[in-house]
Amino acid sequence: MTLAAASSQAFPVLGMLVVLPLLGAAAVLLLPRSRVELVRPVAVLFMSAAAAVAGWIIVEYPVASGGFEMIVDQPWVAAWGISWKLGVDGISLFLLALTALLFPLGALATDPGHDHKAYYVWLLLLEFGCLGVFSALDLLLFFVFFEVVLVPMYFLIGQWGHGNARYSAVKFFLFTMFGSALMLVGILATAFLHASATGAPLTFDVVEIAQAQSLATTTARWIFLAFALGFAVKVPLIPVHTWLPDAHTDAPTAGSVILAGVMLKLGTYGFVRFGLYLFPEASRYFAPLMLTLGVVGILYGAIVATMQTDFKRLIAYSSVAHLGFIILGIFALNTTGLSGGLLQMVNHGISTGALFLLVGFIYERRHTRAISELGGLARPAPVLAMTFMVVMLSSVGLPGLNGFVGEFLVLLGAFEAHRWWAVAATAGVILAAVYLLWAYQRVFHGPARGENATMSDLRWRECLVLAPLLALIIFLGVYPRPVLDRMEPSVDALVAHVEAHDDPAGVDTAETEPAP
């Protein structure tokens, strides 16, 4: 099994990537109170350094590996067998890169307006947490990062948000904490049961636990549910999604970009790394449920998005739909679907990140997000309108842009595995075109009245922020091979792992297949 193959490197690049934002936070904190103007450059400098390291990791990552690379392993709490074990494989590689890219862009995009120092410290701490989640190979370390991201995001939404920010911040915190409460019990149960089944000392090492598969089938299913609740809140899946529209709408621009671009992926990534990898049989068992929730998310998100009057809320609901696609791809449980789901995670981060940036720019100029108060913006701001169109089309899934590749692979994979779910999901593609094009039409076309007529176009700094995202939208749409090449060995190994650990007792396969 290549999945467990590990190679270590002399220099802990991955450790450096994770720690850089933390150092940045310390540096910003130590800046003298009188030099406020230095805060943003220093923060962006550290974030850019992290982005550079992430780029270096992509270059250094052995394309055909499929296993965990660049492993860092430092003991943390010896009595509990908890260690700082970090590693990257084809699944986490591009999520790390996406995180490292979106943070400096979000930090550069808009000015927080007040309390600059605290704002950038929280952003840097948030980046630390997100990078940690994507690289942790120790269950408890993962949980620590998964929980700790709540605090910076809570303050970012609460202190620098708009509208009903306090309510949204608390709701975000409590929903996510509720989800992960039972996950901690699940993590502890996994480790203790693994230790008692194998007789090995207590360990939270993901690779070791996943390879041993020492848990009884029913137990594993229960624990999978405990994990799934935590991830479902983060994704979010339908019954537990209500925090998302509030948090996205009321967060400051950078907060929305990070929330949509990075933090929702913590949930989907969790499903892949800790759902599929740790509990392959349970993942197969619950796949129909997860697929159904995914499809419900696609359709519900799209329909509700159509009805929104608030521009930011519309994009927030479109995220619910897009994340449904990702879940659909993951739980197709074949290489095509899973690769598509992973690629779609990156794509969604890029396009929705860009959409939130653009809406943020419009809000800074017009101080409103109500679609009805905007109109005809293409006339005073042609560059903004053009950019918006490209990003929106990528989000809709137009061939030639990045969104198409991921969505197509997801639908293909889902169709191979579970035909009717794929058919239902396709309706979501059409609905996406409806709500986004309709919104575009109302905001950018028609006569520009009042303040809309005099709105200024994008400034050079804003163009600079959007340029890398636009470049990636086009590059990944035309030539996704470099990304897929690095993902596929890991995805193949994971799919093989899931198939190898089917229920030994032989669950009736008709149960997991839909009736044709």
Add this chain to the structure above:
Amino acid sequence: MPQVDWAALLPQYFLGGGGLVLLTIGSLLRRRLPSWFATAFGAAAALGAFGGVIWLWIRVQDPSRGAFTTIAGTIGIDGFSVFLSGVVAVSVLLAAVLASGTLRREGLPVDEFCVLLLLSGAGGVTMASANDLIVLFLGLEVLSIAAYVLAALDLRRGASQEAGLKYFVLGAFASAFFLYGVALLYGATGSTKLALVAEFLADDGPESNALLLGGMALLLVGLFFKVAAVPFHAWTPDVYEGSPPVAVAYMSAAVKAAGFAALLRVFNAALGANAADWQPIVYAIAALTVLVGATLAVVQSDVRRLLAYSSISHAGFILVGVEAATDAGVAGSLFYLGVYAFLALGSFAVVTIIGAGPDGRQSLDAYDGLAKRSPTLAAAFTVLLLAQAGVPFTTGFWAKLEVIGASVEARSYWLAGMAMLGAVVAAFLYLRLVVRMYLTAPADGKRPAVSRSAGFVVAVCAAVTVVFGILPDPLVELTNDATIPLGR
């Protein structure tokens, strides 16, 4: 005349003896002593006790010497008792420091406060090391009676008198229950010595009879009252609201630790063989305590009542460790107690700062916009609150992990799950305070006056919370070594 290892009683000398010396000096030289004398004396005595604790710890952990008992086996000096004595000594120390900057300003008698503090601490140390039910009762009474008076120390305020009286009447009831339980247990096993009780039960097999079960039930009632477990918690909010906040800071840290010392020593060690009899009760009470404490805390508008209910919820978490009835459960409970002492002391130190002044503003409104008025204080309080909510990189996270881990290891999955859901409810109430401090505009721009001593206590507590939150290993090792061998 039993053989006595005098050196084993070092902490008692410093706390109990120090209390009596201070009482004598104070009454003889009342007018001539400088104002700082009493608190400095109290802090020095607590520091001495802590030194004794460290010396004993080294001695107990030395493999060639190990744990031992003295005074005819009624006092047990082992890792467990030394660790909890340390928690009590630190609580006394920080409470004395806190008192130095607070009591005089409030017009409260400083000498009496320090005397009572030291005596109560001596009772707590005795409880932690009691190896005999009668000695345990002595410790309990010394600790409690001093605490009743501490609660009523603010004589001019009706609320303080009411708190003292309420605490006293209910506490006396609980003591009666406890004593009756001791009597029944003696009848069932033929001894009040914990080691002999354990031996009797081990030899005789864990056979249950009405006398034994009744004794256990009554002991549980008495101890549940001390640790403020639901449904024996009703006194807590009233006492926490009425008593001087400095006294509450001490009570929430040390009285709780001493109460759990008794609970763990009697039930997990002496009655461990009969765990199947008492576990179901503790299971139900633990779940109830976590959930009821957290839920009722959410609707409070007075910060002292809020913290009182939150302390009830924390007691439920520690009970989750007790319920596991394993060594890991004991270690987890000890870890939680050690961590919680700092969280409680730090939080109530903040309460003394914000509630300073004649009007004593204790409603949540007093915290509006604290981040604008005093950023450092707000940040430290936020650390303490987030730790209580169990956020990673604080000690609170590891404390929850320790007890939930022990519970999961003992296969009490549902209890662990309910406790975690209680933690989410509790998180809401800590966020309420954080929202007040950071996301609400201040009513006025007044900076709270942070006295040097109160600031010191808050800083120490926040620093301990963060440092051991990032590097918990030493504390984990410490509590894993703090076992109860229960010698004769």
